[in-house]
Amino acid sequence: MTVNRRWTLAARPVGEPTESDFVLEEAPVPxxxxxxxxxxxRWLSLDPYMRGRMSEARSYARPVQLGExxxxxxxxxxxxxxxxxxxxxxxxxxxxxxxxxxxLPGHQLRRVDPAVAPAQTALHVLGMxxxxxxxxxxxxCRPVPGDTVVVSAASGAVGQVVGQLAKLAxxxxxxxxxxxxxxxxxxxYGYDAGIDYRREDVAAALREHCPRGVDVYFxxxxxxxxxxxxxxxxxxxxxxxxxxxxxxxxxxxxGPAGDLRFLIVARARIEGFLVSDYARRFEPALTRLTxxxxxxxxxxxxxxxxxxxxxxxxxxxxxxxxxxxxxxVKVGA
Amino acid sequence: MTVNRRWTLAARPVGEPTESDFVLEEAPVPxxxxxxxxxxxRWLSLDPYMRGRMSEARSYARPVQLGExxxxxxxxxxxxxxxxxxxxxxxxxxxxxxxxxxxLPGHQLRRVDPAVAPAQTALHVLGMxxxxxxxxxxxxCRPVPGDTVVVSAASGAVGQVVGQLAKLAxxxxxxxxxxxxxxxxxxxYGYDAGIDYRREDVAAALREHCPRGVDVYFxxxxxxxxxxxxxxxxxxxxxxxxxxxxxxxxxxxxGPAGDLRFLIVARARIEGFLVSDYARRFEPALTRLTxxxxxxxxxxxxxxxxxxxxxxxxxxxxxxxxxxxxxxVKVGA
Numbered sequence: 001m002t003v004n005r006r007w008t009l010a011a012r013p014v015g016e017p018t019e020s021d022f023v024l025e026e027a028p029v030p031x032x033x034x035x036x037x038x039x040x041x042r043w044l045s046l047d048p049y050m051r052g053r054m055s056e057a058r059s060y061a062r063p064v065q066l067g068e069x070x071x072x073x074x075x076x077x078x079x080x081x082x083x084x085x086x087x088x089x090x091x092x093x094x095x096x097x098x099x100x101x102x103x104l105p106g107h108q109l110r111r112v113d114p115a116v117a118p119a120q121t122a123l124h125v126l127g128m129x130x131x132x133x134x135x136x137x138x139x140x141c142r143p144v145p146g147d148t149v150v151v152s153a154a155s156g157a158v159g160q161v162v163g164q165l166a167k168l169a170x171x172x173x174x175x176x177x178x179x180x181x182x183x184x185x186x187x188x189y190g191y192d193a194g195i196d197y198r199r200e201d202v203a204a205a206l207r208e209h210c211p212r213g214v215d216v217y218f219x220x221x222x223x224x225x226x227x228x229x230x231x232x233x234x235x236x237x238x239x240x241x242x243x244x245x246x247x248x249x250x251x252x253x254x255g256p257a258g259d260l261r262f263l264i265v266a267r268a269r270i271e272g273f274l275v276s277d278y279a280r281r282f283e284p285a286l287t288r289l290t291x292x293x294x295x296x297x298x299x300x301x302x303x304x305x306x307x308x309x310x311x312x313x314x315x316x317x318x319x320x321x322x323x324x325x326x327x328x329v330k331v332g333a
Numbered sequence: 334m335t336v337n338r339r340w341t342l343a344a345r346p347v348g349e350p351t352e353s354d355f356v357l358e359e360a361p362v363p364x365x366x367x368x369x370x371x372x373x374x375r376w377l378s379l380d381p382y383m384r385g386r387m388s389e390a391r392s393y394a395r396p397v398q399l400g401e402x403x404x405x406x407x408x409x410x411x412x413x414x415x416x417x418x419x420x421x422x423x424x425x426x427x428x429x430x431x432x433x434x435x436x437l438p439g440h441q442l443r444r445v446d447p448a449v450a451p452a453q454t455a456l457h458v459l460g461m462x463x464x465x466x467x468x469x470x471x472x473x474c475r476p477v478p479g480d481t482v483v484v485s486a487a488s489g490a491v492g493q494v495v496g497q498l499a500k501l502a503x504x505x506x507x508x509x510x511x512x513x514x515x516x517x518x519x520x521x522y523g524y525d526a527g528i529d530y531r532r533e534d535v536a537a538a539l540r541e542h543c544p545r546g547v548d549v550y551f552x553x554x555x556x557x558x559x560x561x562x563x564x565x566x567x568x569x570x571x572x573x574x575x576x577x578x579x580x581x582x583x584x585x586x587x588g589p590a591g592d593l594r595f596l597i598v599a600r601a602r603i604e605g606f607l608v609s610d611y612a613r614r615f616e617p618a619l620t621r622l623t624x625x626x627x628x629x630x631x632x633x634x635x636x637x638x639x640x641x642x643x644x645x646x647x648x649x650x651x652x653x654x655x656x657x658x659x660x661x662v663k664v665g666a
Contacts, residue, residue, distance in 0.1 A: 263605025
C-alpha cells in the first residue's frame with residue numbers, strides 16, 4: 001500500500017472518447033489531513049454523465065481539468081481515519097474518482113451497510129441511479145395508475161429501476177433497449193413490453209404497445225429514438241429528460257431546437273432534472289428503495305469489469321451500448 | 334344580400350401557402366335553421382394556427398376539407414335570428430369562417446359589447462389571443478416578480494399582450510421581433526428591451542439584456558431563434574410553447590427533437606398548451622383583461638386589411654412577418 005494507481009484526464013475528447021484521452025498514473029497513496037479519511041476503492045461506478053465532465057462546455061458541474069483525476073463515485077473501505085465519525089474497516093460511498101485510494105473530508109462520506117444489500121448497490125439501485133429513477137419518475141413525471149410509461153435505455157442503470165417503480169405505481173410499462181438480450185432482460189425489470197430500437201421500427205412498435213398513446217416518457221437517450229416517442233404522446237403527457245446519451249459525444253449542441261409542435265398537439269411537458277436537487281429528500285427515498293430491494297420487488301443487474309486498468313475501455317463502451325446492466329469496475333483484491 | 338362570398342380550401346399547400354390554395358366562391362346566403370342565427374361578418378381574424386388546419390396531418394383539431402370554407406373566428410352582426418337568445422343588430426363573435434355570412438346555432442355565439450371596447454377586440458386582446466397570452470403566461474409559465482421574461486414574435490397578436498401582462502406581474506421583459514418598426518413598437522407593449530432577430534446576433538443580445546438568464550420564455554416561433562433562447566436559460570426556467578410559426582410550413586415535423594441537454598443543465602421545463610383547454614376560466618380572465626384595456630394598462634395594435642378578397646394574401650404575409658400587430662380583415666361596408 002504505497003502506490004495509488006489513478007486515471008487522469010489527458011485530453012478533451014472530440015466526439016466519442018478514446019483510451020488516449022485518459023492516462024494511468026502511479027502516485028503516492030494520499031495522506032489524510034485532520035478530519036479526513038483515507039478510502040481504498042473497492043467499486044468504481046461508470047456513468048454517462050462523466051462524458052460531460054470531460055468537456056469544457058458550460059454545464060451543471062465544473063469540468064475535470066486536464067491532468068486531474070477523473071471524477072466518479074466509489075464504494076470503498078476506510079483504511080485510515082482522522083475523522084471521529086469513521087473507523088478503519090468501515091464501508092463508505094464517496095466521490096473519490098477513478099483511483100485506488102482517495103483522502104476525503106469525513107462529511108463527504110456516506111456509510112454503507114453491507115448487511116442490507118451488497119455494498120456496491122450504494123452506487124446504483126440504492127444510490128444515485130436509483131434515486132434518479134425515483135425522483136425523475138415520481139416527482140417529474142407524476143405517474144397515475146393506468147398510465148403508459150415508456151423508458152429509453154430501459155435495461156440501463158436508471159431504466160431498470162424506472163420500469164419497476166412504474167409498476168409499483170400501477171402503470172403499464174414499455175421499455176426500449178438495443179439488443180435482443182437486453183430486451184429479454186426487460187421483463188425481469190417490470191416491463192410489460194420491450195422494443196429493440198436497433199432491430200424494430202420504433203414508431204410502429206410504439207403504436208402496437210401504446211394503443212392509447214404515451215402518458216409518461218422517461219428519456220435517458222434523446223435523438224431519433226425520442227422523436228419517435230414524441231410522435232406518440234397522449235394528451236397531457238409528461239417527459240422527464242434524465243439523459244441524452246445519443247448527444248453526449250456531439251461537440252456542440254445540435255443546431256435548431258427541433259420542431260416542438262408535438263407539445264402543443266399533446267399539451268405535453270418536457271422537463272430536465274438533476275438528482276442532486278433532491279438531496280434533502282434522499283433519506284426517505286433510500287428507505288423505500290432499500291425495503292423494495294429487501295422484499296425482492298426491486299431487482300437489478302450489474303455488469304462488472306475487473307480491474308481499474310480497464311475503466312476507460314468500459315466507459316467508452318457505455319456509448320456503444322456494450323454494458324448490460326449497471327456498469328461497475330471492481331477494484332483491487 | 335343574396336350572395337355570400339366565401340373562401341374555400343382549393344389545395345393542401347406544400348410548404349408556404351399560395352393564393353392558389355384558396356378559391357373565392359359565390360354561394361347563396363345561408364338560411365338559418367330553427368335555433369340558428371344568421372351573422373354578417375364585419376371582421377375576420379387571421380391567425381397562424383390556420384396553417385395547421387390546411388394540412389391533413391394529425392393535430393389538435395380536424396383539418397379543413399378540400400372545398401370547405403376556411404375556418405376562422407369573426408365578429409359580425411346578427412341579421413336574422415331563429416334563436417330566442419339573439420335579435421337582429423346585435424354584435425357577436427363566432428367561428429363563421431372566411432365568408433361574408435354564416436348561419437350558426439345560437440349556443441356557438443358570444444355576445445360582444447361595443448361600449449366596452451371596439452367590437453373587433455373580441456378577436457384579439459379581449460378574445461382568443463388575449464386569453465392565450467393570459468393562460469400561457471400566468472398558468473404555464475407561473476411568473477414571479479423579478480423574473481426575466483423573453484417573448485418571441487413579441488409585437489404579434491399574442492406577444493404584444495404577453496409583454497404587458499408580464500409587466501403587470503412585476504417582471505422584466507425582453508421582446509424579440511423582426512423589424513426596426515416592430516422593435517420600436519415594443520416599448521408601447523411593456524417591453525423593457527427589444528431585439529431585432531433579423532439584424533442582431535440574438536445570442537449576444539440575450540447576454541446583454543438577460544444578464545441573469547431567462548426565467549420565462551413565451552415561445553411563439555420555434556426554430557433557431559428559440560435555440561438561442563434555450564442557450565440562455567436560468568435555473569428553473571419555464572417555457573410555454575404557444576406557437577411554432579417558424580415550422581408551420583414544414584411538410585413533416587423536423588427530424589430529431591434536438592438536443593435537450595440544456596433542459597438538464599437548467600432544470601428547465603417546456604410545455605405546450607392550447608387556450609381552448611382553459612374554456613371554463615375564460616370569463617374571469619376576460620373580466621380582468623377588459624378592465625386593463627379600459628384603464629389603459631393594456632394596449633394593442635391592429636393591422637387591418639380591407640376586403641375579404643384580400644384574406645389569402647394577408648394570411649400568407651403572416652409567415653413572412655408582414656403584419657404589424659394583430660391581423661384583421663374588415664369585411665363589408
